[in-house]
Amino acid sequence: MVVAVSAAVVVGTGAPAPARSRPSEKAGPVAVADAPAVLMARYAFNGRAAPIADLSGRGHTLRVISGHGGAVRQVVHGEGSALLFPSRCLARICPHVALQTPSTPDLNPGTRNISFGADVYLSPTQTSKGQNVIQKGYSTTGSQWKLQIDGAAGRPSCVLVGDKQRRIRMATSSVTVADARWHRIRCTRAGTVLAVFVDERLRGRTTLPPGLSVTNNRPMSIGGKGAYADNDQFNGALDNVWVQVG
Numbered sequence: 001m002v003v004a005v006s007a008a009v010v011v012g013t014g015a016p017a018p019a020r021s022r023p024s025e026k027a028g029p030v031a032v033a034d035a036p037a038v039l040m041a042r043y044a045f046n047g048r049a050a051p052i053a054d055l056s057g058r059g060h061t062l063r064v065i066s067g068h069g070g071a072v073r074q075v076v077h078g079e080g081s082a083l084l085f086p087s088r089c090l091a092r093i094c095p096h097v098a099l100q101t102p103s104t105p106d107l108n109p110g111t112r113n114i115s116f117g118a119d120v121y122l123s124p125t126q127t128s129k130g131q132n133v134i135q136k137g138y139s140t141t142g143s144q145w146k147l148q149i150d151g152a153a154g155r156p157s158c159v160l161v162g163d164k165q166r167r168i169r170m171a172t173s174s175v176t177v178a179d180a181r182w183h184r185i186r187c188t189r190a191g192t193v194l195a196v197f198v199d200e201r202l203r204g205r206t207t208l209p210p211g212l213s214v215t216n217n218r219p220m221s222i223g224g225k226g227a228y229a230d231n232d233q234f235n236g237a238l239d240n241v242w243v244q245v246g
Contacts, residue, residue, distance in 0.1 A: 037113070037246040040106050041220070043099075045239055046080040052099060056242075058106060060220070062099040067227035070097030075237050077182070082119070082239035085223045088126045089233075096231050098224035107136050108215040109189070109245045114145060116243040117186035117197075118222075120156070122178045122236035127154040132224055132232040133185070134241055137161070137216035139168055145214050147187050148232065154178025157204070158187030158196045162212040169212070171196045173203040184240075 042055040043062060052062040064072060074081040086095045101107070118133050130148055137144035139161045146159040150172065157172040171194045177183040186197040195205040222241055224231040 042242040065227040066097040070095035099222040100219040118241040119239040123180040126235040143214040
């Protein structure tokens, strides 16, 4: 079901939020001469209710899907707001919520370069075995690109799974982001390199096979895979989520 976003509240303290800018200017890769990068989706979460508009102008509106009372709420971030997801839950039945677009070929990079990222706030007490920030597709049933926060250490990782080669390719950060401070995370696939950046510094990378293609008919999801129990729920706050292809 669609859940309205509540009034803003403050989430903790910490480092000042990074300056707001178009990801294609500060958080994206250098464009390739014969295939210029295109901003495919961007969300600043400064609106007052769902659905959430795509600020790229490409119309990839987000709807809020939830189960067992899961909801997102606005929290103060810099001069605007971010969205806070449910806290970590160890009960048998827990609240779940995610933001989803309809399936669209715009968000399938195929063999092209792709970058995607978000501003993330996560406290050390809210980590789990795996929390999804943004993804399209599923590793077990097809191809996928994904940014997640892994394990008790709270280290971000970037994942690609190809259409034909189902092996999970992962670049994991050497540093945590689960420290109750805002961090800017970026995943970049450039040719045969998949890299993860934290606060604009390269923190991990892995090699990809030439021609790895990611194409699927799944929705793009933010904050979790869906509204069901095994959704790898994100348990912090997110802002400035974006995707760039090319």
